[in-house]
Amino acid sequence: MGERISENAVGMSREELKEILVAVINASKEKSPLEKKAALKELERERRSQIMHISQGYAEEMSRWNHQHGCSHSRDKTTGDPVPKGTGVWTTGGQYHSGPDGMTATLVCLRCSTNWKFRITEQEREYIENRGMMGMQPPPIERCTNKEEFLRNRPEDPQPKILELQKAWQEERL
């Protein structure tokens, strides 16, 4: 009974009252031109930093890629000059250690300091005990416990993605 009276008192239905309230709330949310300008500026700043972030990520990946693929980890046996991968002798050294998960080894390229960490087999342990790890052939990356450190694919140039983003933003501004 009380509810009905209050509805009638303003001469509106519950729905009409709700519509007005929503309109009032929305109007109070609307930004002044100055606030709009500041919000846009903030948005542009965020977008610029997003692009910078993409570019920086690419630069870092590329430098990692060049580092990992710019060295053949091989040298000429007599001159010591770099030679294509797998020819001459490996420019590696390292050590092995027994841990809780069995025997693991860390092989390092003495030229570019790439690290290969891997579990060694019984045969490899024997080989290392007899000959050491100087000039040992690096294991396939699949065997490495640190394989996530190796980039298998060349990093993708982010330029098309950046252009796409900029185009979408441009359209949004129109």
Ligand SMILES: [Zn+2]
């Ligand atoms: Zn190397």
